[in-house]
Amino acid sequence: MRRFAELLDRLVLTPARNGKLTLLVDYLATTPDPDRGLALAALAGDLDIPSVKPAMLRTLVTERMDPVLFGYSYDYVGDLAETISLVWPETSHEEERHDPRLSEVVATLQRAGRSDGPRIFADLLDRLDIPARFALIKLTTGGLRIGVSARLAKQALADLGGKEANEIEELWHGLKPPYLPLFAWLEGRAEKPASAALAMFRPVMLAHPVEDRDLETADPADYAAEWKWDGIRVQATGEGGVRRLYSRTGDDVAPAFPDLLEAMDFEAAIDGELLVGSPSATGSFSDLQQRLNRKSVSTKLATRFPAFMRCYDLLQVGGEDLRPLPFAERRARLEALMASLDPERFDLSPLVPFGSWEDLNARRMSPPHPVIEGVMLKRHDSPYIPGRPKGPWFKWKRDPFTVDAVLMYAQRGHGKRSSFYSDYTFGVWAGDEAAPELVPVGKAYFGFTDEELRQIDKYVRDNTIERFGPVRSVRADMKSGLVLEIAFEGLNRSTRHRSGVAMRFPRISRLRWDKPPAEADRLETLQALLPG
Amino acid sequence: MRARDLLHTRPEGLYCPPGDFFIDPVKPVERALITHGHADHARPGNGKVLATAETLDIMGIRYGEGFAGSMQAATLAEPMQIGDARVTFHPAGHVLGSAQIAVEKDGMRIVASGDYKRRADLTCTAFKPIACDVFITEATFGLPVFRHPDPVDEIARLLDSVRQFPERAHLVGAYALGKAQRVIRLLRDAGYGETIYIHGALAKLCDYYVAQGVDLGPLAPATIETGTKDQFAGAIVVGTPSAFADRWARRFPDPVACFASGWMRIRQRARQRGVELPLILSDHSDWDELTATITETGASEVWVTHGREEALVRWCALNGITAQPLHLIGYEDEGD
Ligand SMILES: [Zn+2]
Ligand SMILES: [Zn+2]
Numbered sequence: 001m002r003r004f005a006e007l008l009d010r011l012v013l014t015p016a017r018n019g020k021l022t023l024l025v026d027y028l029a030t031t032p033d034p035d036r037g038l039a040l041a042a043l044a045g046d047l048d049i050p051s052v053k054p055a056m057l058r059t060l061v062t063e064r065m066d067p068v069l070f071g072y073s074y075d076y077v078g079d080l081a082e083t084i085s086l087v088w089p090e091t092s093h094e095e096e097r098h099d100p101r102l103s104e105v106v107a108t109l110q111r112a113g114r115s116d117g118p119r120i121f122a123d124l125l126d127r128l129d130i131p132a133r134f135a136l137i138k139l140t141t142g143g144l145r146i147g148v149s150a151r152l153a154k155q156a157l158a159d160l161g162g163k164e165a166n167e168i169e170e171l172w173h174g175l176k177p178p179y180l181p182l183f184a185w186l187e188g189r190a191e192k193p194a195s196a197a198l199a200m201f202r203p204v205m206l207a208h209p210v211e212d213r214d215l216e217t218a219d220p221a222d223y224a225a226e227w228k229w230d231g232i233r234v235q236a237t238g239e240g241g242v243r244r245l246y247s248r249t250g251d252d253v254a255p256a257f258p259d260l261l262e263a264m265d266f267e268a269a270i271d272g273e274l275l276v277g278s279p280s281a282t283g284s285f286s287d288l289q290q291r292l293n294r295k296s297v298s299t300k301l302a303t304r305f306p307a308f309m310r311c312y313d314l315l316q317v318g319g320e321d322l323r324p325l326p327f328a329e330r331r332a333r334l335e336a337l338m339a340s341l342d343p344e345r346f347d348l349s350p351l352v353p354f355g356s357w358e359d360l361n362a363r364r365m366s367p368p369h370p371v372i373e374g375v376m377l378k379r380h381d382s383p384y385i386p387g388r389p390k391g392p393w394f395k396w397k398r399d400p401f402t403v404d405a406v407l408m409y410a411q412r413g414h415g416k417r418s419s420f421y422s423d424y425t426f427g428v429w430a431g432d433e434a435a436p437e438l439v440p441v442g443k444a445y446f447g448f449t450d451e452e453l454r455q456i457d458k459y460v461r462d463n464t465i466e467r468f469g470p471v472r473s474v475r476a477d478m479k480s481g482l483v484l485e486i487a488f489e490g491l492n493r494s495t496r497h498r499s500g501v502a503m504r505f506p507r508i509s510r511l512r513w514d515k516p517p518a519e520a521d522r523l524e525t526l527q528a529l530l531p532g
Numbered sequence: 533m534r535a536r537d538l539l540h541t542r543p544e545g546l547y548c549p550p551g552d553f554f555i556d557p558v559k560p561v562e563r564a565l566i567t568h569g570h571a572d573h574a575r576p577g578n579g580k581v582l583a584t585a586e587t588l589d590i591m592g593i594r595y596g597e598g599f600a601g602s603m604q605a606a607t608l609a610e611p612m613q614i615g616d617a618r619v620t621f622h623p624a625g626h627v628l629g630s631a632q633i634a635v636e637k638d639g640m641r642i643v644a645s646g647d648y649k650r651r652a653d654l655t656c657t658a659f660k661p662i663a664c665d666v667f668i669t670e671a672t673f674g675l676p677v678f679r680h681p682d683p684v685d686e687i688a689r690l691l692d693s694v695r696q697f698p699e700r701a702h703l704v705g706a707y708a709l710g711k712a713q714r715v716i717r718l719l720r721d722a723g724y725g726e727t728i729y730i731h732g733a734l735a736k737l738c739d740y741y742v743a744q745g746v747d748l749g750p751l752a753p754a755t756i757e758t759g760t761k762d763q764f765a766g767a768i769v770v771g772t773p774s775a776f777a778d779r780w781a782r783r784f785p786d787p788v789a790c791f792a793s794g795w796m797r798i799r800q801r802a803r804q805r806g807v808e809l810p811l812i813l814s815d816h817s818d819w820d821e822l823t824a825t826i827t828e829t830g831a832s833e834v835w836v837t838h839g840r841e842e843a844l845v846r847w848c849a850l851n852g853i854t855a856q857p858l859h860l861i862g863y864e865d866e867g868d
Contacts, residue, residue, distance in 0.1 A: 026696050072843045073677045086677040360763050
């Protein structure tokens with residue numbers, strides 16, 4: 001348990017990804033089974049142990065020490081788990097306590113019932129030293145957020161065995177803690193575990209953005225184009241009655257989309273985009289947001305904002321792995337499969353016909369739906385390769401929208417920027433053409449260089465008309481004011497803002513010192529961009 | 533004799549009227565008794581100074597020879613008469629030369645602990661509990677959350693990290709007097725035989741410790757000789773905590789920032805300082821040692837100074853010991 005505790009403490013304080021990786025690999029290489037597998041599961045959030053309530057912990061500790069002294073301690077440290085780990089009275093002498101293995105601790109916790117839970121937990125705390133007590137409390141109160149992503153954990157496994165991370169990724173969902181067959185294979189003691197799991201995740205293929213000269217040498221005839229939808233990239237997999245809906249990182253997102261899951265009555269693995277609405281009427285981005293970041297969903301919400309999948313690719317049908325086949329063939333197989341799927345929940349991502357890059361560029365700039373963020377280019381002959389290979393696939397995003405707005409308020413930043421006015425609220429003109437007023441339409445705090453930051457900061461200080469706390473109101477009328485060119489990804493309707501619009505991902509793209517504020521844009525320009 | 537007639541606070545520090553002297557005064561006084569060489573206890577400019585020979589040497593190294601009008605060396609455990617008070621220095625186990633000071637008159641004995649620790653430390657003489665009526669204890673780590681781990685384990689953590697990151701330099705921040713030498717000595721005891729690089733500010737004090745018989749093994753200044761950063765790959769570099777915030781630290785390859793201090797027990801403290809490897813290593817007593825020491829002295833009254841007084845006062849109350857905070861200003865410990 002001590003080594004696990006030390007690993008946790010070091011991971012928290014090690015900023016660099018490579019440093020974290022070194023620590024993880026070293027731990028995995030020098031810790032026996034099954035402890036290392038359990039540790040890995042704990043880090044990845046896959047360890048199943050009964051949880052402990054903070055109130056129970058507090059009771060346990062104040063039964064054992066003066067509540068006033070506990071109060072002083074908690075005030076000083078600020079974190080309950082850490083305080084209890086530190087002040088827990090040590091009944092036995094340090095040398096007499098042996099260091100229980102993580103597997104022993106986990107087994108003890110799993111055996112604990114509701115009634116003897118507190119006593120068993122207290123016994124464990126008695127046996128552990130301070131860092132191990134901290135690890136135990138964090139583990140059981142669900143506070144083990146230490147900046148180790150599932151991806152990083154899998155990379156560590158790959159490094160341990162000299163394998164590719166994608167190989168681990170493919171196996172991962174078929175394995176259970178403590179992953180004994182996986183370690184045996186990584187250490188060359190056994191064959192690669194068969195992907196025993198039904199409906200396993202297949203690492204996804206991603207595209208590079210089109211850069212300056214990429215298209216110059218590419219032949220349009222080699223590529224198919226389709227719209228790039230701004231939903232959630234998912235992989236829908238059905239096998240032997242098991243259905244799974246994975247995010248592009250391999251997380252199971254099915255609980256949030258039971259409506260889609262219900263319609264997944266196929267034996268296949270489909271790559272596509274999860275959207276909201278119906279194939280005949282794709283919903284807006286704000287509709288989609290109603291379904292994002294939820295662990296579960298009510299029937300009402302699922303009816304109002306139904307989820308469906310726009311299918312891009314077919315990776316597997318029945319027992320056949322299609323990934324080595326060229327895109328054109330996979331696409332043909334996908335088209336054939338579509339006929340058997342529920343048309344309310346699945347549709348085919350249409351190809352965008354084009355003759356030349358200029359032609360495609362024109363389509364990219366005026367997509368038929370606001371939730372399209374550009375086009376995808378896929379070579380007809382490209383196999384499905386996990387990761388982001390350069391060449392076979394490109395994404396060519398629509399250029400951002402821009403608007404000229406006027407700086408209205410500036411707020412001091414945080415950290416390194418705390419001495420600068422670095423968060424800006426900007427507005428556009430609205431109302432009577434002859435005597436318009438500015439309405440705020442958004443906030444931006446990046447997109448400028450350090451030098452530009454200094455210039456804006458000076459401008460703010462020289463043109464302050466009012467102050468409230470960290471915020472300054474800046475002179476902004478028809479004659480004087482600073483015009484900012486704002487780039488953004490799209491617009492939503494908003495009832496929270498007076499302007500009625502909310503920008504997605506706004507940032508400052510240029511400072512228009514040259515432009516008179518009277519020539520900044522009007523609200524109508526933005527309103528025209530709102531989805532119908 | 534009432535205790536406060538034997539010792540009480542004045543703006544200059546803790547004053548003994550029968551002996552007409554101050555203990556660790558924060559302002560220059562005619563006669564000063566000094567517990568140890570840390571800057572918040574030992575200040576220049578006093579008339580007469582009485583301290584252990586090591587403490588006088590250390591003050592000479594830090595402030596130059598003329599740091600006081602006159603100096604007198606105190607021998608541990610040998611009582612001496614100063615005016616109407618009897619004074620005895622006893623070892624405090626804090627840093628080289630550190631002492632507690634016992635002051636007696638008419639059957640009343642008060643012990644001023646100075647800073648002290650109870651853990652084994654090969655760089656100084658071990659603390660000895662002295663029976664007394666009033667014990668004046670420091671409380672730098674006077675909260676139940678402070679429980680120092682075994683120093684041997686902390687050094688093992690450092691060596692573990694050196695093994696894990698052989699391409700990086702480990703920069704260990706440690707206070708110049710006491711902590712730095714203790715870290716080095718602990719590394720030697722753990723079998724680490726490589727050259728340890730030290731910041732210039734540590735050189736004189738390390739030399740002094742060596743001259744006093746504390747073997748620190750091969751040391752070298754942390755300066756670049758060959759002009760390459762790689763020289764320090766895999767090395768341990770010890771410097772004062774302030775040096776690591778300095779441009780000086782940029783000479784090391786992708787350094788692992790370590791800090792050897794009792795404060796590193798609290799994770800937030802490590803985070804705030806950007807410490808990657810906190811080493812919980814203190815020259816003060818932790819909570820368990822403070823309370824155990826109070827019990828061992830048999831004191832019926834405890835004055836708490838220097839840190840977090842309220843928790844120790846509370847503990848004394850729960851254990852039937854009269855206690856009060858002694859508000860002394862100007863002690864912000866240098867050597868925690
Ligand atoms: Zn001190
Ligand atoms: Zn000190």
